[in-house]
Amino acid sequence: MESHYNHLNKKLDGLQDKQRRETRTQHNNQEQQFYPRTKNLTNIKFTKEQMDLLHHGMHYSMERPLKIYWTNFLAETERAIKLLDTKLQNS
Secondary structure, three states: OHHHHHHHHHHHHHHHHHHHHHHHHHHHHOOOOOOOOOOOOOOOOOOHHHHHHHHOOOOOOOOOOHHHHHHHHHHHHHHHHHHOOHHHHOO
16 A cells, blocks of 8 residues: 555656756746736827836836926026025025
8 A cells, every 4th residue: 555655756856856857948938918007098109118118007106306406496496586686595
């Protein structure tokens, strides 16, 4: 009886090894195909960089370098000062 169980265990081990080898080769050979996240329904042409950004999805947070924020801040402050009365601009 013990030899019968040994034979079944060897058979089961062989089947499991075969299954592992087949799934490894299948995963390595196949690339998953996904549908594009975005579809441009307008007549506006986007650059590749813009399309890549859109493909990240709605919840993707795009952060700009700090230098750009400071440049915008300075330009807007200067513009606001120029809109003030000339007597108040210097102070």
